[in-house]
Amino acid sequence: MTSEAALRIVIAGARAGIEPGGITRRAGGPEKLLTASVERLERLGLPDSFARELRRARRADVAAFRAELAESGTVCATLADAGYPAALRELHDPPLAVFLRGALAEAPLPAPAGAVAIVGARRPTDAGLRIARRLGAFAAGRGVTVVSGMALGIDAAAHGGALDTGGPTVAVLGCGTDIAYPRRHRGLYERILESGIAVSEYPPGTAPAPWRFPARNRLIAALAATLVVVEARARSGALITADHALDLGRDVVAVPGAAGSSAAAGTNGLIKSGAGLVEDESDLAVWLGIDAPEAHPPPADAEACALLDRLSGAPAFPDELAGSDGPGRIAALLSRLEVDGWVARDASGRYTLARAWTPTGSPPSTATAR
Amino acid sequence: MVARALTLWLTGITARRVDVEAHVADGLPSFVVVGLADRAVQEARQRVRSGMTSAEFRFPIKRLTVNLAPAQERKEGSGFDLAIALALLAASGQAPRERVARVAAAAELGLDGGLRPVRGALAMAEAAGRVGVDALVVAPGSAAEAAMAGTVPVIAARSLRHVVDILADRDEPDPIPDAPPAVAATVPDLADVRGQPRARRALEIAAAGGHNLLMTGAPGSGKTMLARRLTGILPPPGPDEVLEITRIHSAAGLLAPGTRLSGRPFRAPHHSASAAALVGGARLRPGEVTLAHRGVLFLDELPEFNRAALEALRMPLEDGEVLVSRVAGSVRLPARCMVVAAMNPCPCGLAGDPDRECTCPPQRLHAYRSRVSGPLLDRLDLRVEAPRADAHAAAGEPTSAVAGRVALARRRLADDPPAVSDAAAALLDRAVDGMLLSGRGADRARRVAATIAALEGAETSSADHMAEALSFRGAAA
Numbered sequence: 001m002t003s004e005a006a007l008r009i010v011i012a013g014a015r016a017g018i019e020p021g022g023i024t025r026r027a028g029g030p031e032k033l034l035t036a037s038v039e040r041l042e043r044l045g046l047p048d049s050f051a052r053e054l055r056r057a058r059r060a061d062v063a064a065f066r067a068e069l070a071e072s073g074t075v076c077a078t079l080a081d082a083g084y085p086a087a088l089r090e091l092h093d094p095p096l097a098v099f100l101r102g103a104l105a106e107a108p109l110p111a112p113a114g115a116v117a118i119v120g121a122r123r124p125t126d127a128g129l130r131i132a133r134r135l136g137a138f139a140a141g142r143g144v145t146v147v148s149g150m151a152l153g154i155d156a157a158a159h160g161g162a163l164d165t166g167g168p169t170v171a172v173l174g175c176g177t178d179i180a181y182p183r184r185h186r187g188l189y190e191r192i193l194e195s196g197i198a199v200s201e202y203p204p205g206t207a208p209a210p211w212r213f214p215a216r217n218r219l220i221a222a223l224a225a226t227l228v229v230v231e232a233r234a235r236s237g238a239l240i241t242a243d244h245a246l247d248l249g250r251d252v253v254a255v256p257g258a259a260g261s262s263a264a265a266g267t268n269g270l271i272k273s274g275a276g277l278v279e280d281e282s283d284l285a286v287w288l289g290i291d292a293p294e295a296h297p298p299p300a301d302a303e304a305c306a307l308l309d310r311l312s313g314a315p316a317f318p319d320e321l322a323g324s325d326g327p328g329r330i331a332a333l334l335s336r337l338e339v340d341g342w343v344a345r346d347a348s349g350r351y352t353l354a355r356a357w358t359p360t361g362s363p364p365s366t367a368t369a370r
Numbered sequence: 371m372v373a374r375a376l377t378l379w380l381t382g383i384t385a386r387r388v389d390v391e392a393h394v395a396d397g398l399p400s401f402v403v404v405g406l407a408d409r410a411v412q413e414a415r416q417r418v419r420s421g422m423t424s425a426e427f428r429f430p431i432k433r434l435t436v437n438l439a440p441a442q443e444r445k446e447g448s449g450f451d452l453a454i455a456l457a458l459l460a461a462s463g464q465a466p467r468e469r470v471a472r473v474a475a476a477a478e479l480g481l482d483g484g485l486r487p488v489r490g491a492l493a494m495a496e497a498a499g500r501v502g503v504d505a506l507v508v509a510p511g512s513a514a515e516a517a518m519a520g521t522v523p524v525i526a527a528r529s530l531r532h533v534v535d536i537l538a539d540r541d542e543p544d545p546i547p548d549a550p551p552a553v554a555a556t557v558p559d560l561a562d563v564r565g566q567p568r569a570r571r572a573l574e575i576a577a578a579g580g581h582n583l584l585m586t587g588a589p590g591s592g593k594t595m596l597a598r599r600l601t602g603i604l605p606p607p608g609p610d611e612v613l614e615i616t617r618i619h620s621a622a623g624l625l626a627p628g629t630r631l632s633g634r635p636f637r638a639p640h641h642s643a644s645a646a647a648l649v650g651g652a653r654l655r656p657g658e659v660t661l662a663h664r665g666v667l668f669l670d671e672l673p674e675f676n677r678a679a680l681e682a683l684r685m686p687l688e689d690g691e692v693l694v695s696r697v698a699g700s701v702r703l704p705a706r707c708m709v710v711a712a713m714n715p716c717p718c719g720l721a722g723d724p725d726r727e728c729t730c731p732p733q734r735l736h737a738y739r740s741r742v743s744g745p746l747l748d749r750l751d752l753r754v755e756a757p758r759a760d761a762h763a764a765a766g767e768p769t770s771a772v773a774g775r776v777a778l779a780r781r782r783l784a785d786d787p788p789a790v791s792d793a794a795a796a797l798l799d800r801a802v803d804g805m806l807l808s809g810r811g812a813d814r815a816r817r818v819a820a821t822i823a824a825l826e827g828a829e830t831s832s833a834d835h836m837a838e839a840l841s842f843r844g845a846a847a
Contacts, residue, residue, distance in 0.1 A: 123732045152732055184736065317757040318841070319568045327567040328822070332837035339801050339840070347739075348715045349586065349755025 004062050005030035006078035006096045011065065012057035013096075014203045016050040019215060021093050023050070030096070034058055074177060074204055075100040085109040087222045090248055095201030095219070101177040102197040104168065109197070112225040112250070115145040115170070116288055119220060119238045120154025120230035120255075125263050126346035127315075128154060128231035130354070131255055131280075133161035135228060138281040140167020142290045147172065147224045149216060150181075150198075154230045154238075156188055162196075163188075169196040172219045174212035176204040199223075214240050221245035226287050228278060229254045232266030239266050242275070253278045253287055280356040296341070296355065304337055309359045311343060315352035373460030373467050376474040377453035378497050378506075379445055380490040382654050382694070382701030383621040385497035387474070389439040390450065392457035397433035403454070405438030408446040417448075417479045418455045425483030425531040430462045446653065449488040451479035452507065455530055469537040473525070474498045475507040483530045487511035489623035492616055495519035507533055511627030513546045515620060518613060518630065549630070557602035557633065560772055563595050565763025570596065572754040572842060574772050577603045578779035579821030582687070582709040582749055584672070584742075587756030589719045593712040596756075597668045600710060601634040602769040604666075605777045611664045614704065618663055622656050635665035637707075641674035645682040651694045654701050659686045662707035672711040673741040680746045683709075687749045711750060713742060723758065751814045752842045779824040788823035790816055794836035807843050815839045 009030045013020030027033035027044055034054065036044070041051050069076050077084040078097040087109065088094045100109075116139045118132055132154045136146045140162035148155040150171040162169035169192060175181050177198045180189035192198055201219065202212065214237060221227060221244035229252070232238040242252050253276035257264020271277050278284050282292040299305055307330075310321060322330040334351050337343045344354040371394050378385040401415050422429045436454055438445055452475040459465035476494050477485040488494075491512035498506040499521025506522050513526035526544040527533040535541035563570065569585060573596050576583040585593040607615060616630040625631065639648060639658040650657030659667055669675060686692040686705035693702050715721040717738050721728040730738070782788075790798075802812050816831075818839035823831035831839075 317568075317755065319566065319757060322567055327571040328838050331568065331571075331841035332834045335801075335837035335840040336797070336833075339797060339804055339806065339837075341804065348721050349757075 001029050001031065001078075001080045003078040003080040003097075005034055006080055007062050007065065007076070008034060008057040008060055009054075010078075010097045010203055011060055011062075012050060012053035014206050015056070016047065016053040017209070018047060018050055020050070021096055024096060025093070069099070069204070072178060072204060073101060073105070075105045083108065085223070087112045088219065091218055091222050092247075093218070097201065097203075098219075099177050099200050099203060100197050101204075102193040103195050104197045109170065109199075109223065110145045110168070112223060114143075115147050115224035115226075116284070117147040117220050117224035117227045117241070117245070118154070118158035118230060119148055119151075119217075119227065119241050120158075120267075121232055121236060121238065121263065122151050122153040122155075124153040124157070124231045126348070127352065128255070128257075128263070129157045130344060130346070130352070132157035132230045133164075134281065134354075135230070135255075135278070135284055136161025136169075137165045137167075138284065138293060139288065140169060141165040142285075142288075143167065144288055144290065145170055145224075147220055149174070149213070149220055150185055150188065150192070151213075151237075152182055152184070156185060158230070159188060159192060159196075163191050166195065170223060171196065171198045172216050172223065173198055173200040174202075174216045175208035176200060176202050176206040178204040179206075179208065181208040213237065217241040218244040221250060222248055224250065226251045226253065228284065229267050229270055229275075231255065231257065231263055232270075233262060234265040234269070236266045239270070242270060251276065251287055253284075255279065282356065298357075298360070299337065299340065299342065301333075304333060304342075305360050307333060307337065308342060308353065308357045311351060311353050312357050312359050315346060315350040317350050321351075371461045371463070373457050374471045375453040375457035375460065376471070376501075376503060377450055378474055378476050378494040379449070380447070380493060380621055382650075382703050383490070383493055383618050383656055383660070384701070385490060385494040387497065387501040388445065388450070388453075390453040390457045391437045391439065392454070392461040393435040393437075394430050394458070394461040395433045395435070399431045399433065401434045401436075403436045403438070405436075405441040406444045407438055407450075408444060410446055410448050411438070411450055414448065414451045414454055414479075417451050417481065418458065420481040421451070421479040421483040421530055422455055422458070424481060425529060427459060427464050427530070427534075428462070430458070434458065447488070448478040449476050449490075449494075452477040452485060452530070452533070455479055456533065459534060465534045466538050469504075472504045473507055473537070474501075474503045474505075474522075475533070477507065477509045477512070477527075479530060485509035485527055485529060485533070487627040489625075490617075490621040491515040492518055492613070492620050495524065496521055496617075498522045507536075509627075510544050513544070514549065515616065515625075515627075515630060517546050518549070518616065557636075557769070558595075558599055559769045560596075560599045560603065561765050561768040563592055563599065563766050565760045565766075566592050566596065566756055567766070569593070569754050569756040570766055570772075572752050573600060574603065574776060575818065575821050575825065575842070576600070576708065576710070576752050577772075577776045578825050579751075579783065579817065580708055581751035581818060581821065583711070584747070584750040584753040585710070585712045585756050586715055586753070587712075588723060588758045589714060591756040591758050593756055594668075594670060597638075597666070597670075597710045597712060598636065599769060600666050600708070601636045603773040603776050604634055604708075605773070605780060607632075607634055607664055615664055618656055618660055618704070622661060624661070635662055636668065637662040637665070638668040638670060641669070641671045642676075643679060644676065645679040648679050649682045649686055649692050649694065649705075650703055651696060654694060654696060656703050657692070657694075659683060659692060659705040659707060660703040663704045665707055667707045667709050669709065669711040672713040673738050677741065681744075684746060684749070687746075709750065711742075715755075748810060751818055754842060775825060778827070779821065782824040782827065783821065786829075788820045788828055788831045788835075790819065790836070791830040791832050793833035794819060794831050797833045797836050798840075801840055806840070811843055815843065818842060 136158035145168040146162035180186040227245040254267040254270040460467040460470040495516035690706040819831040822835040
């Protein structure tokens, strides 16, 4: 296989709006497909549009296409190239070519052992978002590349966490690497390009289409040795990624949700069928084979400890925590804990634990009594 | 024969002098008003003609021309009636010309020759004092308000006949009441609000420091109830503030004739309000932000407001005044008010509810929350989340107790504002380093911390004060 032939097929596939990998394999390789007779193409069951584009692609100016890619800062690697990510070759249906864009696009993609994929619901809970961000930040902070799909919700939080620590992150897109989709993630997309990579099997200019997103999930699964599913409903797209990861022999771990919670039906199901359980950074560290996060000394203040005990049960509004000494006292206490990184607030204003806390079991003080 | 009368013309909340010249000449009978008079002024011809006849004056069957000077500016309203009638009477020898030319007259004329009050009497009396006239003639209903200005003698007259008799020294003006009766909107008491200790605390801090407040909470959590009680815990307006408030509300035609406002205004425009309705502009009348001057502007359902309308509020909130420019001219209106805004946590109102699940699709939720971002949000110093109220919570403190603390804190903030202690500054630095808040957010926190310290009577804002101030920076989006 030559990279030129592979590129011709990719160009034809993109123009016809189909995924040409499977057909190419059935035809016996890009060269065979390109030179196939009309009868042979018919026997392969090609869509008319693809057959037409194939004929055009035989005459396509591949050099000009490469020049255009180079101009836009896009790196292209076909299956025939040495620079093709080794991890993707493990797929039974590897993309014919991948396109990479961003600050790290020239460097080889990290080996799966040095990467973690974090995926999950597009409509997550506040708690899910927070843990995705924390895990992304923790992994990237230890130099582990965070791979995800730049989708709304968990994906974006994982990328965001990685970017916050300045660590490496890879976004696998279901459209061309020159398109920021969903549009709301324009800012995130630009940050990823500044310090990470956007990867796609679709040439630049390819518009997002519903069927392209499940397809890119196999790339996410292949690029990391560990897949973390943070939050997934039943029949979530993240479960497709988990299936791919299992096919590839990757580790699949999941963040548990409350029993009976519909938002966590998928992740709890994964755990039921044997997936590893990750509740916080130290759990993830075991799976990634990296050092556990340094322990934070508990607050010296007994009242603050009692408050953390109370919050380890469930998130709460300040009013639910306030004792008889008025709302000002509890607000000041919570703010100090927030500045110290112990608690955070969700979008509705409830305070919740921001890092693992082992309840001290101290006798309830006024702060816990209601 | 030419005669001249004076009247006053309201633009925005200030009045300007208008000279009314009447010319009575031989020729075919006609009655023309020139000088960019609008429809209501043109209709004055009918009222003047009927009023003069009813008052048993002779309406000259001649060629009558009335000019409103300065002629290049468009004039509107019915306040020119009395001056037009007086000018015609003087020009036709039925009223003393010299006296008519030295008093200003502002009243609408009834068909029976009676005088009716006009809006903006206070502003007109102040303007009459500035232009230097002997007296201002108004209807009895406007007299008390006009007399509040204290700048010009006010003549209260019942009818056109009465005015002429007074000017000709044949009759006495009506007595003017010392001060117009005050109409204070009854502000409900804070004791009615159950629970919500944190939102109440935010309200108290907002009142003490004059901070703008954003309350986020589920429908029925008591946001509106709290906002409506805010004017009650603010110190009552001083005499100058009463004048300002009365001048604005009278000019807007919102004041019952012969009364004044003694409480702070509370304005709650509906979220469908246009930019012109919020900041003023329609025919140069004051908008909601001006009507709320020295009081409270309550924006319920903040994200539902038109974006352009909210954007228009930015300058007034920054400068404490609004400059409205229209074809008819431009006016500067005061707009020093506290803004209290309220919103639901999400379109369905259930986000963060412990018992029920929010059903808003993420795009809609994002759109909802992003509608309140930007420049206006930056002006909202205090942000507090009000969870669904506990119906069995204890009743809170009454308005009087909170108002006492607010008044004390206001005095302390004015006399000797608390400085930021080293410990507080260190805590703030750590919060900024931890990316909990921006530079602008830090500035807000400093101001709020000073107010909290003042409420406690502390000389400097301690770390505890700063920590509490930080808790009002609003939830992460």
